Amino acid sequence: MKKSAEKNLTAAVLFFSFMFLQFIILRFGNQAGRGFMTSDKQELVYVFLQVFVISGFVLFFLAKTFIKAPLPCRIITLSAVGAAVPGAAFMVFFPSDSAFYLTVTALTVFFLGVFGGAVYERMAAYTAAGIRAGLCMSVGYSAALLLQYLIQLKWLIKPLIAVFAAVCFAALFTVLLKEPEETENREDGKQSPRKLVFVCVIAAALLLFTAFYSGYIHHLQIASGYTEYNVYTWPRLLMIPGMLLLGFAGDIKKGVYLPLAALCVALAALLNAALLGRSETYLLNMCLYYISLSAAVAYYDLTFWRIAARSKRRAAVACIGRLLDSAIVIPVCFIPISELPSGVVLSLNIIALAVILILMSLNGDLNIGKHASETKAPPAPDPSDALTAIGGKYGLTPAETKVLRELVLTEDKQVAIAERLSIKVRTVQANVTSIYRKTGVSTRSGLVQLYNDADKNA
Numbered sequence: 428m429k430k431s432a433e434k435n436l437t438a439a440v441l442f443f444s445f446m447f448l449q450f451i452i453l454r455f456g457n458q459a460g461r462g463f464m465t466s467d468k469q470e471l472v473y474v475f476l477q478v479f480v481i482s483g484f485v486l487f488f489l490a491k492t493f494i495k496a497p498l499p500c501r502i503i504t505l506s507a508v509g510a511a512v513p514g515a516a517f518m519v520f521f522p523s524d525s526a527f528y529l530t531v532t533a534l535t536v537f538f539l540g541v542f543g544g545a546v547y548e549r550m551a552a553y554t555a556a557g558i559r560a561g562l563c564m565s566v567g568y569s570a571a572l573l574l575q576y577l578i579q580l581k582w583l584i585k586p587l588i589a590v591f592a593a594v595c596f597a598a599l600f601t602v603l604l605k606e607p608e609e610t611e612n613r614e615d616g617k618q619s620p621r622k623l624v625f626v627c628v629i630a631a632a633l634l635l636f637t638a639f640y641s642g643y644i645h646h647l648q649i650a651s652g653y654t655e656y657n658v659y660t661w662p663r664l665l666m667i668p669g670m671l672l673l674g675f676a677g678d679i680k681k682g683v684y685l686p687l688a689a690l691c692v693a694l695a696a697l698l699n700a701a702l703l704g705r706s707e708t709y710l711l712n713m714c715l716y717y718i719s720l721s722a723a724v725a726y727y728d729l730t731f732w733r734i735a736a737r738s739k740r741r742a743a744v745a746c747i748g749r750l751l752d753s754a755i756v757i758p759v760c761f762i763p764i765s766e767l768p769s770g771v772v773l774s775l776n777i778i779a780l781a782v783i784l785i786l787m788s789l790n791g792d793l794n795i796g797k798h799a800s801e802t803k804a805p806p807a808p809d810p811s812d813a814l815t816a817i818g819g820k821y822g823l824t825p826a827e828t829k830v831l832r833e834l835v836l837t838e839d840k841q842v843a844i845a846e847r848l849s850i851k852v853r854t855v856q857a858n859v860t861s862i863y864r865k866t867g868v869s870t871r872s873g874l875v876q877l878y879n880d881a882d883k884n885a
Contacts, residue, residue: 442568444594451515451574451592627751634755666724671691692719820881827861834871
């Protein structure tokens with residue numbers, strides 16, 4: 428239990444550190460060019476930064492795909508962390524009204540994407556190891572959001588920003604320096620390509636709920652010089668209860684309630700279209716926007732981490748949600764959203780809702796009762812059946828027979844088995860090695876076949 432708590436804490440600190448750095452770097456970066464660029468060109472800075480974020484993520488998972496040795500990939504990741512430090516310091520303490528500032532911003536955001544990919548892959552690895560991913564994600568995200576709001580958005584305290592950024596960089600370096608404990612072989616064959624495509628489209632549709640309003644507000648805040656209209660105000664804090672709610676749902680019964688919870692929260696964004704363009708409802712619109720955004724972010728983080736945890740392409744799958752987030756922003760910025768009638772935006776949102784409902788239904792996400800029954804504890808062992816026969820035939824100890832039962836009757840990893848049996852992971856590993864040696868079987872599927880054969884003869 429102590430080791431499990433340590434993993435949860437490490438995961439929460441890792442995600443908090445990355446999110447805080449992402450928040451402050453992108454906040455300073457979005458204002459790059461103020462003072463020497465026209466408002467039309469400055470709107471393109473937002474797109475420009477998203478392209479560099481995407482490029483960083485892509486570089487990371489390409490490196491993980493084509494470089495098989497772990498050391499070079501770790502060097503690339505840690506080099507990106509180190510290279511982002513002076514860039515972030517420059518962005519905090521120097522004025523943004525120069526082309527040099529814009530260049531430094533682009534490079535820093537690119538490095539942010541590189542080690543961001545490493546963070547998302549690590550969160551998927553921790554998910555595979557049995558952490559409470561919903562808790563770690565929601566607490567890390569919420570803490571970073573609150574801290575940024577206080578020291579950067581409410582009161583611009585640059586020395587404090589620099590101190591916390593330094594602590595976060597140090598935490599990232601320390602955690603990413605070590606490779607995570609590998610679990611058993613990933614079950615890539617059990618991942619349906621159709622399921623992955625459906626989840627991608629669902630995540631994109633959820634992001635579409637917020638993308639139109641985000642583009643509209645981004646246009647207004649640049650036109651007003653971040654005074655009358657500013658997306659970084661107190662309604663942003665409403666993401667905290669949204670993230671905590673979705674994080675809680677994500678940890679119940681392996682996340683079976685997460686899709687439905689995300690959909691229910693995201694529906695608040697439908698009101699955005701009805702209220703679009705009305706200055707008297709601006710703050711209400713901001714509240715609805717951030718509540719629905721929390722649903723989209725929590726859904727894509729937790730869903731893709733869970734899929735990546737069982738995939739051989741962990742680095743690529745873990746980052747898909749974050750890449751979709753940035754990718755959807757780009758075309759929306761080129762749509763004259765502020766000129767679209769609210770009825771058009773509402774129609775597009777309703778179409779997105781219909782797509783989500785259809786795909787969730789096809790994906791089985793709305794069959795809550797069925798999923799709940801599938802996540803019940805494995806059946807209790809019967810000491811008079813095949814397990815006892817195998818134990819007697821091959822001279823297995825009672826402890827080894829208990830571990831054998833878990834191996835053949837569940838698909839759980841060794842970490843989960845250890846927690847259920849209240850023993851150490853090393854003990855499970857030793858028992859597994861002994862079982863393989865005594866039975867002469869070398870794979871888990873071989874043990875299952877051995878059990879099935881014994882069960883037929885029992």
